[in-house]
Amino acid sequence: MERHRRALIGWALVAVIVLAAVLTLSPLPLQDLASTAIDRVLDVLHSWGVPPRVDRHVLELGANIVMFVPLGLLAALLLPRRRWWVALVGALLASVAVEAVQSAALPHRFGSLRDVLGNTLGAAIGIGLVAARRAAEDRADRPGDG
Template sequence: MRRSPTHVVLALAYLAALAAIAFWPTPVDQGVDVLNSWPVRWLESSFGMPRPTGYDVVQTAANVVLFVPLGWLAVALTRLSWWQVTAAGFVLSSGIEVGQALLRPERFATVSDVVANTSGALLGAVAATVALRRRVPARA
């Protein structure tokens, strides 16, 4: 894919937002009624999805969704394969969790966050790989 200035700006904005979310002094959802938030209500009303029974389900899903753009952008803007991007997502997520453990004692560094984040990077990378292969005609 051609790296346009727009794509680069979007990638930089995403990374800045990710850093802000990861290293905000307190959890970004502190004080929010996550189980009654608009995304949960929208999924329930639009798709008939049952309301989650616990915060952990919503928090894990949010961590997956948070890293999908990373996987997509990394595949779309580089020559890395889906598995290399997934490995990079794992390394980045692990670094974030270690950074939170060392620098932000009020945050919770967990292995489950690394698994969820890596899963999101994998989903984004695979989706971008499939989408970009469909757009590029096969060479004879």
């Protein structure tokens, strides 16, 4: 990978990590601040026929997954294939650390195993997207397959 592209991806990864840290380690209860918006989204989803069991907890899990997809994707772009596991383990450890800090030091936040699972799943999806793209590129590059 060319140096400029690698640096750009590295800076994007740093930005994603900083944004995730701000969102997850803020002492403010962000879900309370966004309560009206969350209620509106749920109202719209339910009016479209989404079942009522899709609630705040489901949206929060979805947000945790989505937040970590770019982290896994960008890390996988920077790492060689044989080291993608490092991105997944790193996301898992970062998520455990965030949840521990939330439980121990942030009175309006609480740690959750569900959040750890959602964050790790998001990173795995990001890594999977890179893996799928590279597999498709490899198939396209093989002579005689087209």
